[in-house]
Amino acid sequence: MVKDIAPKAGLSADFLWGFATASYQIEGATTEDNRGPSIWDTFCTLPGKVADGTSGLTACDSYHRTAQDIELLRKTGAKAYRFSISWSRIIPLGGRNDPINQAGIQYYSKLVDDLLKADIVPLVTLYHWDLPEALYKRYGGLLNKEEFVADFTNYARILFDALGDRVQHWITFNEPWCSAILGYSLGVHAPGHTSDRTKSPVGDASTEPWIVGHNILIAHASAVKVYREEYASRSGGEIGITLNGDWAEPWDPEDEEDRVACERKTEFSIAWLADPIYFGHYPASMVKQLGDRLPKFTPEEKKLLVGSNDFYGMNHYCANYIRHRDGPADPLDFSGNVDVLMEDKHGNPIGPETQSPWLRPHAPGFRKLIKWLSDRYGRPKIYVTENGTSIKGENDLPMEEILQDDFRVEYFRSYVQAMAEAVAEDGCDCRGYMAWSLMDNFEWAEGYETRFGATYVDYTNGQERYPKKSALEMKGIFDQYIGKV
Numbered sequence: 001m002v003k004d005i006a007p008k009a010g011l012s013a014d015f016l017w018g019f020a021t022a023s024y025q026i027e028g029a030t031t032e033d034n035r036g037p038s039i040w041d042t043f044c045t046l047p048g049k050v051a052d053g054t055s056g057l058t059a060c061d062s063y064h065r066t067a068q069d070i071e072l073l074r075k076t077g078a079k080a081y082r083f084s085i086s087w088s089r090i091i092p093l094g095g096r097n098d099p100i101n102q103a104g105i106q107y108y109s110k111l112v113d114d115l116l117k118a119d120i121v122p123l124v125t126l127y128h129w130d131l132p133e134a135l136y137k138r139y140g141g142l143l144n145k146e147e148f149v150a151d152f153t154n155y156a157r158i159l160f161d162a163l164g165d166r167v168q169h170w171i172t173f174n175e176p177w178c179s180a181i182l183g184y185s186l187g188v189h190a191p192g193h194t195s196d197r198t199k200s201p202v203g204d205a206s207t208e209p210w211i212v213g214h215n216i217l218i219a220h221a222s223a224v225k226v227y228r229e230e231y232a233s234r235s236g237g238e239i240g241i242t243l244n245g246d247w248a249e250p251w252d253p254e255d256e257e258d259r260v261a262c263e264r265k266t267e268f269s270i271a272w273l274a275d276p277i278y279f280g281h282y283p284a285s286m287v288k289q290l291g292d293r294l295p296k297f298t299p300e301e302k303k304l305l306v307g308s309n310d311f312y313g314m315n316h317y318c319a320n321y322i323r324h325r326d327g328p329a330d331p332l333d334f335s336g337n338v339d340v341l342m343e344d345k346h347g348n349p350i351g352p353e354t355q356s357p358w359l360r361p362h363a364p365g366f367r368k369l370i371k372w373l374s375d376r377y378g379r380p381k382i383y384v385t386e387n388g389t390s391i392k393g394e395n396d397l398p399m400e401e402i403l404q405d406d407f408r409v410e411y412f413r414s415y416v417q418a419m420a421e422a423v424a425e426d427g428c429d430c431r432g433y434m435a436w437s438l439m440d441n442f443e444w445a446e447g448y449e450t451r452f453g454a455t456y457v458d459y460t461n462g463q464e465r466y467p468k469k470s471a472l473e474m475k476g477i478f479d480q481y482i483g484k485v
């Protein structure tokens with residue numbers, strides 16, 4: 001039906017909204033019920049890698065408190081919950097010939113059942129960075145294409161088998177950009193490879209990130225093939241990958257070279273991993289800058305990859321000002337030979353400071369990036385699989401003040417509105433939105449000092465959960481838009 005007046009903003013009646021988490025960040029119980037170690041367990045033991053010297057040892061203790069997590073979700077009115085599975089709980093040693101751990105399967109199977117009983121739709125991420133340590137030791141983990149693809153595909157098949165009758169939304173990988181760049185270029189995430197020998201004895205940041213990104217793409221496509229051939233026809237579910245990416249604004253909008261640099265930066269961060277899935281090749285700007293350091297797809301790989309997303313999983317947090325650099329790119333560069341800045345030419349900040357040095361809220365960029373993706377990839381179905389913010393100094397406040405997280409409420413309000421406008425006014429196809437995160441949790445290299453939760457977790461007192469204002473306001477925010485198209 002053609003509508004006379006386009007609504008200001010609106011989301012479909014079956015729009016899925018809720019909250020997201022990840023296994024290593026919330027579960028704890030890292031040695032219980034036969035779970036094998038992951039590369040993050042190991043990385044956290046290295047001095048200086050995690051800001052407060054902590055780890056996921058206890059985290060939010062969700063392994064023992066899933067009932068509380070589900071109760072929390074119910075209290076917020078959430079329709080969906082995105083969580084990830086710890087590979088080394090399912091296969092402690094990780095590999096396709098290693099034993100399967102039934103206790104691990106039972107844990108996630110019960111979680112899925114309990115969510116469904118509570119009327120909450122599960123979105124399951126297979127890989128959110130916690131690679132079994134044994135695979136890293138055995139063959140170099142993500143750097144070894146043949147072994148990694150075979151082992152990931154086997155792991156995925158075990159979960160499709162165990163949960164595929166009840167889980168309809170699968171995410172293969174969370175943010176391969178982070179695995180590749182933070183893990184193999186900057187060395188600030190596990191396994192900590194970098195060319196900087198003051199930080200790590202191993203790594204070559206000029207080549208390894210590109211190999212890792214490539215191998216993850218092939219592993220994604222291989223798991224999707226298995227899912228489609230063996231499961232989707234039976235259960236009707238869908239599968240895709242989640243990519244992170246920020247919006248880019250020109251440092252000097254008058255400068256054509258800065259405007260071109262924005263496009264190149266977005267290609268290096270997002271199209272790097274999305275173009276192969278939609279087009280079967282890397283962006284020309286990357287081929288030009290990286291040359292032979294960028295792996296090539298074989299004809300079979302190309303075929304496997306093209307069309308391997310049923311939906312686009314979008315993680316989005318912020319925006320930057322981008323200034324072009326003159327001269328040739330540094331071999332260690334991963335952003336397209338640009339400066340990534342928080343202020344424009346006149347010193348105006350892109351957004352207010354948060355507790356995360358990389359994160360400045362800028363809601364208009366969310367709408368623009370949704371449109372950019374929609375235009376480039378032919379209006380894919382989009383699930384926003386993460387969006388959220390930390391708050392500067394939040395951890396230093398008394399609990400009563402932490403619970404009044406107006407900064408986060410405003411962040412969610414403005415970002416959800418930006419998404420609703422992208423749908424109603426720009427014609428984009430957003431079907432879901434998962435706020436990061438359901439609760440404060442282990443924020444990787446930032447430890448527990450940086451809180452991203454819509455729920456406060458009291459780490460000093462039995463990991464008790466207290467919903468912040470943002471957890472309780474989310475339903476009201478979505479009610480304004482859902483069903484109003």
Ligand code: PNW
Binds near residue numbers: 174178244315358443
């Ligand atoms: C995402 N950056 O990570 C992850 O998916 C979550 O696990 C994480 O807790 C959340 O965002 C908040 O950080 C990112 O440096 C980590 O640009 C770092 C960056 C981006 C995303």
